[in-house]
Amino acid sequence: MSRKNILITGASVGGNTVAWWLSRQGFDVTVVERADSFRDGGQNVDVRGAGRDVLRRMGLEQQAMELTTGESGTDWVDEENRVIARFAVEDIGDGPTAELEIMRGDISRIIYEPTQQKARYRFGDHIVKVDEDKTGSLVTFKSGIAERYDVIVVAEGVGSSTRALLFPGEYKMRYLDLTIAYFSIPGKENDGKFARQYNTTGGRGATLKPGSDGNLRVYMGIHKVSEEEQKWGTERQKQFLLDKFAHDGWEFPRILKEIPKVQDFYFDVMRQVKMDRWSAGSVVLTGDAAWCATPLSGIGTTLAIVGGYVLAGELSKTDDHVAAFAAYERIMRPFVKEGQGLPKIVPRLLWPHTRLGLAFLRTVMRLAGTRAVRKIFSTLFLRDSKKVELPDYNLNT
Numbered sequence: 368m369s370r371k372n373i374l375i376t377g378a379s380v381g382g383n384t385v386a387w388w389l390s391r392q393g394f395d396v397t398v399v400e401r402a403d404s405f406r407d408g409g410q411n412v413d414v415r416g417a418g419r420d421v422l423r424r425m426g427l428e429q430q431a432m433e434l435t436t437g438e439s440g441t442d443w444v445d446e447e448n449r450v451i452a453r454f455a456v457e458d459i460g461d462g463p464t465a466e467l468e469i470m471r472g473d474i475s476r477i478i479y480e481p482t483q484q485k486a487r488y489r490f491g492d493h494i495v496k497v498d499e500d501k502t503g504s505l506v507t508f509k510s511g512i513a514e515r516y517d518v519i520v521v522a523e524g525v526g527s528s529t530r531a532l533l534f535p536g537e538y539k540m541r542y543l544d545l546t547i548a549y550f551s552i553p554g555k556e557n558d559g560k561f562a563r564q565y566n567t568t569g570g571r572g573a574t575l576k577p578g579s580d581g582n583l584r585v586y587m588g589i590h591k592v593s594e595e596e597q598k599w600g601t602e603r604q605k606q607f608l609l610d611k612f613a614h615d616g617w618e619f620p621r622i623l624k625e626i627p628k629v630q631d632f633y634f635d636v637m638r639q640v641k642m643d644r645w646s647a648g649s650v651v652l653t654g655d656a657a658w659c660a661t662p663l664s665g666i667g668t669t670l671a672i673v674g675g676y677v678l679a680g681e682l683s684k685t686d687d688h689v690a691a692f693a694a695y696e697r698i699m700r701p702f703v704k705e706g707q708g709l710p711k712i713v714p715r716l717l718w719p720h721t722r723l724g725l726a727f728l729r730t731v732m733r734l735a736g737t738r739a740v741r742k743i744f745s746t747l748f749l750r751d752s753k754k755v756e757l758p759d760y761n762l763n764t
């Protein structure tokens with residue numbers, strides 16, 4: 368069987384996983400990343416169910432477990448940080464806090480580092496043109512470089528520009544009406560090992576998560592219709608948060624004081640990517656570029672790792688990449704459907720606007736935190752991270 372010349376765009380979790388597997392099967396792999404160097408940023412992400420199975424097959428599960436954030440579980444708290452409901456990892460396993468909760472940069476790096484010795488990585492470049500013919504594609508990059516490839520894997524995340532170039536009008540965004548910001552602030556000794564979820568009225572809330580480096584990870588969320596705030600500049604985004612939470616108590620005064628100084632500021636509008644097909648000719652999409660489920664699903668990183676494995680496995684089975692793409696899509700569709708199957712009512716319930724809504728949420732949480740319903744609650748609100756039959760491709764590792 369001939370070993371194809373593969374271009375992967377995007378050197379994050381999805382792209383690195385495809386590159387990890389394909390480069391070990393003898394494919395000639397080039398990874399092109401738009402950023403000038405490997406992107407280490409991001410906050411806590413979860414690897415669950417089938418994602419952990421793939422990491423195990425890669426021999427990386429142990430390394431990932433050693434890098435977990437050490438979060439013991441999630442507490443729903445009130446204004447005084449009094450616990451309304453507790454979901455401890457030791458009680459329920461993969462609940463609101465996953466057993467394998469890791470910094471995004473760490474999970475991406477442990478896949479990237481061994482791969483960089485087997486695949487070519489080029490940073491600070493991206494695709495501007497693709498001319499496809501019967502034998503593959505001539506790809507022109509921003510740098511002016513032009514190269515031929517048999518297959519192009521697009522793993523550029525939710526805002527992918529190559530998707531816009533090659534699949535115009537073929538993707539829809541499903542907005543979840545949630546604007547979020549992630550960043551770190553200095554931790555304090557009494558921050559503890561549990562994540563704290565706090566909600567107030569006006570669709571506003573935040574989660575504080577302990578970091579292994581002594582910093583506290585802050586996730587702020589506002590339930591509102593999108594104004595495409597992800598396109599604003601960082602200073603405007605920061606000011607937006609300062610204004611929205613200016614008069615709030617709890618830990619907000621401490622958080623707002625740090626916001627102007629924050630370096631690792633990540634701000635986005637939660638939106639899912641919906642597409643009727645993930646490939647055309649020799650081009651295939653994977654990870655968030657194909658199916659972003661949003662951090663609310665809890666399985667975005669899992670989907671990217673599993674998608675990378677399945678895509679590489681199918682490409683390794685046959686010379687016919689069109690058949691491989693079809694098989695990949697057949698296997699991944701139900702899993703992605705599960706990941707994206709979050710009713711829009713969920714963010715609305717979890718980020719209440721009124722005092723009555725807040726009282727209702729806290730009552731539900733109090734009930735959900737009792738031993739009898741804890742597990743059922745987790746099953747209802749979390750996506751099923753095992754809803755995929757992982758094929759055994761007998762691949763080199």
Ligand SMILES: Cc1cc2nc3c(=O)[nH]c(=O)nc-3n(C[C@H](O)[C@H](O)[C@H](O)COP(=O)(O)OP(=O)(O)OC[C@H]3O[C@@H](n4cnc5c(N)ncnc54)[C@H](O)[C@@H]3O)c2cc1C
Pocket residue numbers: 376377378379380381382399400401402406407408409410411412471492493494522523524525526527528529549633653654655656661662667668671
């Ligand atoms: C810096 C960063 C921080 C993040 N922080 C969090 C977080 O805190 N919590 C969370 O739940 N999720 C976070 N995410 C998203 C999370 O990584 C993904 O949801 C998930 O892991 C799926 O990964 P992916 O590889 O499909 O996409 P992504 O992780 O989004 O990666 C896409 C990659 O493609 C690159 N890229 C974009 N456009 C191009 C282009 N045209 N050409 C070449 N490369 C391109 C990007 O720079 C990025 O490296 C973050 C992503 C990034 C990039």
